[in-house]
Amino acid sequence: MELIVVSSEGLMKSEHDAALLLRDSLPAHWVGYAGFLMTDIQGKTMEIDMLIFAEDRVLLVELKNWAGIIEMDDRTWYQTTPKGNIIKHASPIDIKRGHAMRIKSLFQRDLAKRWGNTFFEVQPMVVLCGEAKIRRTTPTDAPMVVYIEDFKNIGDKETYKDIIPQDKASYYFEKNPHLRPCDRNQIKIFDDWRRGGKAIQKRYRSEASYIIPELNEPAFKGPKGVYNEHIGEHIRDAEDKALVRIWNFNNLHNVDTTMTLRAFLGLREERAIRYIRKTDRQLSDDYLLNFKHDLNEDSLPVDMAEVYALPPMVERLDDYLNSSSLNPEDRLAIIRSVITPLASMHAIGVYHRDLSTARLWWDKTRGAVLISGLLSSKFPDMGNTSLADLRQELNSTRVEMPEDSFGTTEILGQALDVFQLGVLTYEIAYGAKLPRPKESWKEWPGPAPESDPFEGRLHSWFQKALEPEANDRFENAGQMLEALAQLVNLQNIDTNEDKQRVLDELTSYGTQVIPMMVFLQDPNFQPEQDMVRQRLAYRSNTAEGKACTVRIFMAARPNPDNHGQSQRLLHFLNRCKTASNNVLPIPKLVDFGHGMNGTHVVQEYVEGINLETWMEQKGKTYEQRYEVADEIIRAINKIHDLELNHGDLKPENILVQENDRKLNILLLDMFDMDFSGLSPSNTMYSPKSDVSASARDRYAVYLLVDEIFGGCADKGCLLYTSDAADDAN
Incomplete structure (x- = not known):
């Protein structure tokens, strides 16, 4: 089928993929149009996923990427998600049946005569392109609902008759094939009409009633294309703005983006806000953005979107700093405004961990800073225990933390925030980004005297905030507020000599053992594969016939280009060595080391x-x-x-x-x-x-x-x- 995507911004990824599948499956002489708005004779718009010009009618296709169980009940559909949540939907068939009537009226007015006094039936169809299964149907809706695996085969005449409700139009077009909807002349007439009028318009992506006019120009680009942030406008009030964060989990290449991981990452900011709201309502009301989306954690698409309302007269803090002429008092006031909400968050155990001027908003009306970008935050998240921390994967600050450079194994959220606050408040104080240290430098350079509006009063304060050792920094943002008078002295202990020392020590743990060949998998037990942690675990037996468990960490290996990763691996293997040399209340260590398959640990299997x-x-x-x-x-x-x-x-x-x-x-x-x-x-x-x-x-x-x-x-x-x-x- 020839496919014309009028506006790619108007299609979700799942819808776009479904349109491409239909393009490749349906007859080549059919023509489909996807992703647009259509204005009826009353001037009201309709969102159209696909309009397909087939043999004897026009198919109005609504694509639904749903999961779970669907039960139809008169004009209401009930969706039970995989986790048991029930979502109530107005019948999509009922909605599309109304759209079909409006499209037919439009065609009758504008195109019937041009098409040779021919009237095309507009047939609504709901095509399920997700994993949802229908449990209960109604006589009115069932004939017009089909799975995409079946719908893609309607190019076959017999399948077409089985799936598409039949009428007398097919006999008419058999006698008048030149008047068929998919005839090239009829398509040309339609194309001339849609290009020359206002009935067909570009369709923009809409989330929670906010549309995104420029999807290709995000206001903020996330790391590695994993997400982008846009400014959305409410469909009924262009002055009502929202921050719309659109994810692309396909770009998170190093982990398997299961539904659990999508919910963990994509709904993390919402969960953090909910926790803060319950713990300190005033903090939430004064300094956080209010979420407008209504998402279910077990039915999140790969390009899911979060929506956060933006108050009037706010702009990103980095944009405000770049466009404003600020005196020392203004800069000091902004620094205080930045640290104040973070101090309150630290007091209740919430840590941002991805702070920069691009993650904060300046509210001109109140002279206050608002916090966003909590998608790497750490807080008492009771529903998500023991999930891997992807903070580094999602880091948007472009600032490499000393903890990551040095391979620190105990990383504290408040210590990360203190360091990042030091970096971003340096930019506020001196109007320039903090210089990166060179390997030979022993301290961070302060601003030139002529560029320091505070005449050195903040040098020691910055020095303490930016200490390479977390224990030497301020304990939290509250302590930073109490000080406010000190520079930058980031001693670079990440030397080439230290890198080589770590790599040399790791050599002693190297092994030629291929664990899956030496410790064969016991076929009586299913292996466990955790794609998030890049870990494979399975049952096996030692050479002496004793039952054992084998764990292989595929991503854990010495990395000359990532000193922090090598440091952590050395720490892990040193722990294994200490444990193996002592009698401890753990299953006995049989073997451990790193090799071509990553790092492995083998322990005896014990009953209990x-x-x-x-x-x-x-x-x-x-x-x-x-x-x-x-x-x-x-x-x-x-x-x-x-x-x-x-x-x-x-x-x-x-x-x-x-x-x-x-x-x-x-x-x-x-x-x-x-x-x-x-x-x-x-x-x-x-x-x-x-x-x-x-x-x-x-x-x-x-x-x-x-x-x-x-x-x-x-x-x-x-x-x-x-x-x-x-x-x-």
Whole structure:
């Protein structure tokens, strides 16, 4: 089929892909038009996905990329998403049936005579191009709803008769083939009409009633094309603006963009705002953008869009700084306005982690800074535990953090924010971006005296904010507000000598072992592949016949061009070495190292039940609870004594074993890492503030002990949980 896309901006990616599939599947002499607005004889517009000129009629096609189960009920369709959410839709057939009547009236008025006094039937069809399945139909809608896998075959005459409701038009056009809708002369007449009038208009992408006039010119380009941000205008009020963030998860090449990951990343800012709104409503009202979208986490397209309302008279902070003439007092006021909301966010455990002048908005009416771009934020996100952190993949600041350069394994959100605040407030203070250090430099250069409106008063303040060691910086944005008087001295310890040292040490862990050949997969157990963490895990047996588990981290290997990644890998393998040289409450390490397939860790497989299952079993005595709690505390103390930590402690990662009526525990998943080489953590058993892995372990132990003794009536339970609380503190 010949396909004419009137406006590519007017089609979602799924709709565009469906249009291309139909182009390649339907007869070559048919003509289809996609992505446009059509104005009826009353001057009202209709959004048209596709209009196909076929043998005996014009097909008005509505493309629906839905998932889940569809149930039709009179003029309402109910969509049950894969996670069980129910979405109520007005019947698309009912809507398109009305559109078809309006199009027929338009054709009758403008084109019937030109087409040889021929009237074309306009047939509405809803084509399901997603994974949705129809469970219940209605007699009125069912004949006009079809799956795209079936619809693409209507070029076949018999299939056409089976799918498209038949009328007498086919007999008429058999006698008058030159008058068929797809006849080249009829198409030319239609093309002349659509080009010469105003009935066919470009269709712009619309999200939550906001249209994007210039889709090819984003206001802000995200990293690697993963998302772009646009300024949308409300369809009924051009002065009503919104920030529209459109994702392209296909450009996130290093991970598998499952629906879970789309929801984790694409709805992260919304979840952060919801958390802040519940915790500090005033902070949310004063400094955050209000989301206008209504998205379901289990039905997000690959080009999903978020929509955030923009108050009147706001502009991006970088645009405001570039266009304004500011005196020192103005610059100091803006610096304070930037740090103020971040200080409040830090106080409730929310960290931005991607701060720049392009992520902030200047509200001229209030003289305040508004926060956006929370898609890399960290906060107590209870519904998304142990997902890999893609902060570096989504970094839009173009500022390489010292933590990433040096391969720091414990990265604190507030420390990242403090450093990034130092970088962006330097730009505000001095009207120029912070220079990047060279390898031989020992400190960041301050501005020339003639370019420093503060006469050196802020040098030491900037120096403390931009310290390479996180512990040497301000603790949080609140401390920055209390200081405001200090320069930049970023000592560059990322030397070539240090890079070579790390690579040399990693050589000792190199191995020619190909784990999948030495440790063959046990066919009785399904392997587990985590594309987000680039990790493969499976069951196997050692040469001695002992059951074992094999984990392969495909992305974890020495990288001469990424010192931070190499540092983290060395830290991981050093932990493995320490654990293998000591007797610890973990499954025994059989083998570990890095090679051509990445980094692998092999541990013995041990029988038992996890703590979560153990606690669900009824009839546990005080003595049994005491024994398990004591074993957990001793286990954590033992690994901490060796300066090791777990970092992701939770009931699922604790195995309970019983031998001769004696209970003991083993710690699972101690050797795990995400795509960036960082150890995963969870939010259920971690404090709200970012802390070290050892501190997370202590906090988790307190919560676990509390849960173990929960519901126990014995007096000893109360005494034990009190002691545990003291130990945790």
